[in-house]
Amino acid sequence: MTAGPAPGAGGALLIVGDVVTDVVARHRAPLAAATDTAASIRTLPGGAGANAACWAVRSGHRDVRLLGRVGTDAAGWHERALVRAGVRPLLVTDPEAPTATVIALVDAEAERTFLTDGGAVLRLCPDDWSAGLLDGVAALHLSGYLFFAEPSRTAARLALRAARAAGVPVSVDPASAGFLAELGTERFLAAVEGVSLLLPNADEARLLTGAADPEAAARELSRRVPLAVVTLGAAGALVAEAGRVTARVAAPPVEPERRVDSTGAGDAFTGAFLAARLAGADPVRAAEAGCAAGAEAVTVVGGRPPSV
Numbered sequence: 001m002t003a004g005p006a007p008g009a010g011g012a013l014l015i016v017g018d019v020v021t022d023v024v025a026r027h028r029a030p031l032a033a034a035t036d037t038a039a040s041i042r043t044l045p046g047g048a049g050a051n052a053a054c055w056a057v058r059s060g061h062r063d064v065r066l067l068g069r070v071g072t073d074a075a076g077w078h079e080r081a082l083v084r085a086g087v088r089p090l091l092v093t094d095p096e097a098p099t100a101t102v103i104a105l106v107d108a109e110a111e112r113t114f115l116t117d118g119g120a121v122l123r124l125c126p127d128d129w130s131a132g133l134l135d136g137v138a139a140l141h142l143s144g145y146l147f148f149a150e151p152s153r154t155a156a157r158l159a160l161r162a163a164r165a166a167g168v169p170v171s172v173d174p175a176s177a178g179f180l181a182e183l184g185t186e187r188f189l190a191a192v193e194g195v196s197l198l199l200p201n202a203d204e205a206r207l208l209t210g211a212a213d214p215e216a217a218a219r220e221l222s223r224r225v226p227l228a229v230v231t232l233g234a235a236g237a238l239v240a241e242a243g244r245v246t247a248r249v250a251a252p253p254v255e256p257e258r259r260v261d262s263t264g265a266g267d268a269f270t271g272a273f274l275a276a277r278l279a280g281a282d283p284v285r286a287a288e289a290g291c292a293a294g295a296e297a298v299t300v301v302g303g304r305p306p307s308v
Contacts, residue, residue, distance in 0.1 A: 005139035005169055005197075005277040012063040012136050013056055013274055016129075016159050017049015017143025018121040019068040019078050019091065020100040024263060024302055028108045044302040045081040046102060047121070048175055049143035051264045051303035055271025055293055057086035058305040061278055065090055067133060069124040071098035085304065092128045094120035110259040110298055114176075122149040126158050133159075134166050138278055141270070144175030147191050148183050157191060164194050171197035173270050174204040181207060189224065197227045199270050205230045214238060215245050229287055231269050231294070233262075237287045247284045251291040254298055264303020268293040 005013070027039040053066045067090040070078055075093045082089040100119035106112045124146060134140070140163040146156040163170045172192045174180055180188055185208050192198070198221055200208060205217035205228075214230055215238060221228035222240035230238040234254070239247040272293035276286035300306050 005171070005274055010278065011138030012065055013053075013061055013139050013141065013278060014065045014067065014133060014137045015049045015053045015056075015141045015143070016067045016124075016146065016156065017052070017141070018047035018100060018145045019045075019050045019066070019070050019082075020047035020102050020121065021074055021078075022046030022102050022104055022263065022302055024104045024106060024261065026106040026261065026301065030107075031105070042301060044304070045078055046264065046303045047100065047143075048145060048173060048264075048267050048270075048303075049141075050078070050082065050087075051267035052141065052143075052173070052271040052274070053082070053087045054085040054304050055268040055297070056275040057271075059272040059275035059289060059293060061275035062086070063136070064088065065133075065137075067124075067128065068092070069094050069120040069128065070100075071120045074099040081304075090133070092124070094123055097123050104261075104263045106261050106263065110262050112261065112263045118145070118149065121145060122152045124155045125151040126155050129155055129158050129162070131162055131166075134163060134168055137163075137168055139171065139274060140168050141171045141173070141274060142192075142195075144173050144188075145179070147172075147188055148176070148179040153191060160192070160194060169196040171195060171199060171270075171274065173199045173266065174201075174208065177201075177203040177207050180204060195225055197229065198225050199229050199231070199266075199273065201231045201233070201266055218245050219243055227283060229273065229283065229290075231266055231290070233265070233294075236291050237269070239283045239287050241283070247287065249284060249287040249291055252295040254295050258299045260299060261301045262298050263301075265294040265297040267303055268297035268305070
């Protein structure tokens with residue numbers, strides 16, 4: 001089984017995932033219960049899948065497609081934002097559910113806490129998928145959020161099976177330690193069986209394996225999938241294959257005063273990593289590209305690249 005996108009494969013990157021309206025509230029002081037806390041608040045396009053798609057284009061891949069489900073309330077706004085970023089949107093408009101919304105509370109250290117309303121995202125269904133979506137596609141990436149509810153989990157599994165049958169490698173970002181714990185790690189691992197690449201952060205890797213140490217978690221995950229890449233935030237990333245950590249990649253340093261928002265840093269890593277692999281990079285070089293994108297992501301508000 002191919003360990004992630006085949007190096008130099010060319011072709012399109014298809015991402016199936018979440019398109020979200022982000023309300024980012026940056027507060028310098030701790031939240032004050034039962035009263036006001038001053039904050040800088042912006043409403044921005046987001047979503048792990050959509051963010052990763054934008055960062056893949058930012059990183060040089062010119063054919064990036066995004067399948068997602070949105071509500072009628074913001075479908076046009078999100079489509080325009082994706083087109084402006086160079087992503088080809090394949091958006092399904094839900095006639096009933098609103099677009100997913102996330103309130104991101106970002107503290108003085110740029111750490112974010114999410115309040116999430118899945119909305120239309122979790123209503124992605126098997127009818128939204130067709131085998132023709134894989135035409136010209138070299139790699140499929142699935143946002144982990146799809147696996148946390150039905151019918152989106154069934155739709156994601158359908159896409160995964162279709163890609164494997166077509167010889168297209170599949171990657172998954174587990175997305176949320178909180179939702180992962182609610183679903184149960186064994187159910188999640190069973191749902192993503194057959195993927196070529198897992199891209200968890202350290203908390204998600206620990207949860208998926210029960211290992212306290214990220215390196216041990218990376219080793220264990222790489223026994224279940226051909227390639228596991230565990231992101232460590234400012235500490236970089238671990239690359240693991242066949243039960244051993246093959247590289248620890250450092251992240252470029254970011255001065256504390258330039259860190260404004262960690263929202264989307266993992267998505268930036270994912271998008272840049274996948275773009276680099278499709279351009280011919282080995283996993284270590286791809287992880288270096290991912291770390292560079294993640295370091296850039298924390299210097300902008302929201303989950304998209306600068307000026308997007």
